[in-house]
Amino acid sequence: MVESIITFRNVTKKYKDTVILENINFELKKGRFYTLLGPSGCGKTTTLSLIAGFTDESSGDILMNGQKINHIPANKRKINTVFQDYALFPHLNVFDNIAFGLKIKKKSKNEINEKVTEALKMVRLPGFGDREISEMSGGQKQRVAIARALVNEPEVLLLDEPLSALDMKLRKEMQYELRELQKRLGITFIFVTHDQEEALAMSDEIFVMNHGEIIQRGTPTAIYDEPLNKFVADFIGESNIIEGTMIADGKVKFVGKTFECVDGGMNANELIEVVLRPEDIEVTESQKGKVVGTVISQLFRGVHYEIVCTDIDGNEWKIRSTKKVEVGASVGLNFEPEAIHIMRANESEAEFYQRLEKYQGS
Template identity: 65%
Template structure:
């Protein structure tokens, strides 16, 4: 294969073996990653997982205890935030309430002592880009939450950053506006072609917006990959449970492509493990089909159900008292005994304690 399209892009930002501690508490543990130009990246994890600490290290607001921060291959550990070619948008937007929309967006350009003509031209271009044309004189306190979000983005974009860091910027918005802003941010990033690093604890938000996700917990990157990779092939119990809803039960890997759980053998799509190794099994609720008992691979008794609008969320239990979540377009009677079906490809097998590098290598052996 020839041609530039097969060449890997040079990372715009790299972290190499980043550790960070405060007193005796280790916040980041040997974090390494690469961020390519023009992609939408998301750091996803629960509160206190370390995702914002990673963003602050990249921005220059926090110093790592050890490790290197690289921008275009050059070390920038000692370069202050205002000298780095990236901008940060915080959760509270940090807008100046005494300045109007135009003045807020122009603030950084005035600090750079740009001419009035250049400031006017660049601000008007950005206003059009974020769909705020005509609101130049509007007081900040008169704006909606979504408009404030756009002003915050515009104030960063007007400085032509190579990368935009967004620290949970949608968390203060109501559910409907939050979803609208997800689409707007994603469309804006694709149109601009600059790198976005987005911080969130919202799994659906991460899956909807990202080219690439880093799942963080306890200061470590547990898994990284595309949204489809992360959802379909979680590396461990935490990732499987944190990303979407999951049915997770213990099992035994009998041999390649054959796994045993709830006392039965099932064909599966996983391989590369030791014979009779203890494993965990993941089955997503949307992959389970309700059928008659005689046609089902498992038999369960329905305990309860909730109507979610486009599906019923059903909770059922098997004879070993394992709980099963099922998503179905049809309702069922409480206490009904039914069968559930699934395909071999729906079964995902996880090893205990497997690291991402070993997990990726194992996937390659049977994907080839």
């Protein structure tokens, strides 16, 4: 059984009368890659600061390895942070930047040399110790910041949007390197981002946050395939969201037609919202489609076309397809029952998973 490493129990954080986090509860397991995902101001960086000990909670308990750490200062926690701007010392070379914390702890010269050399190998920068920080690229600076954190042998590594300043190509390379590093070291990583593609690519588990609350948590696949509500569906990838009615288990009505689906556990004739992902919709001839649409735009994205259509009711449909169509053309849109996801209004995360479990077990 995997042990928990960080636990939040009814944690609230307020600044004067402004609530930043409200009654947050979660448990993080050792050796996993977690991502806090959400828009600016949702509370994800505050959550990281509470774990690190940079700020104090207003109420509730924070535990590490089962022990309360509320009043333990940041420098006494086996937690290190990699910041968005890396916070490297420009007047120190790479070696001295990495060794800084060890020197503060008055480690021996031999131990410092050994640990810094090993840390440079971990981040694939062997032999870079004498380089000046000004001579390093953005990706290399990020690796130095990670090495400086790892050299202190933390049990938890916090990463506060560390890839945001990198260009797209380097950002994708560093996503892969960070994920591989976490797997290799077995340390718990807690990563903060507002980039949903980054979260999907890197995480074992994602916490989607908004307005100081955790809206939904789960694996990337579970959250992408089964969004709890419109906010999650819109924030995690692109979605077609259409109003409909749940006729019965496995049957849903939208755009004036009844379709088979795989969801259930709701009331007969309950008003719901239907989610269809753009990549789950196939473009075909108009007479062969389950829905008929008129193409209003098309963009080539390299590996696929991004197509937008409108149906007879004025609903807008986004489609990703390898087929090229003409703007103004009438096309058919097809989708499988498994592609239709149903969302219930105002359903909590607990109610959502209880309904799924009950329906899937029936």
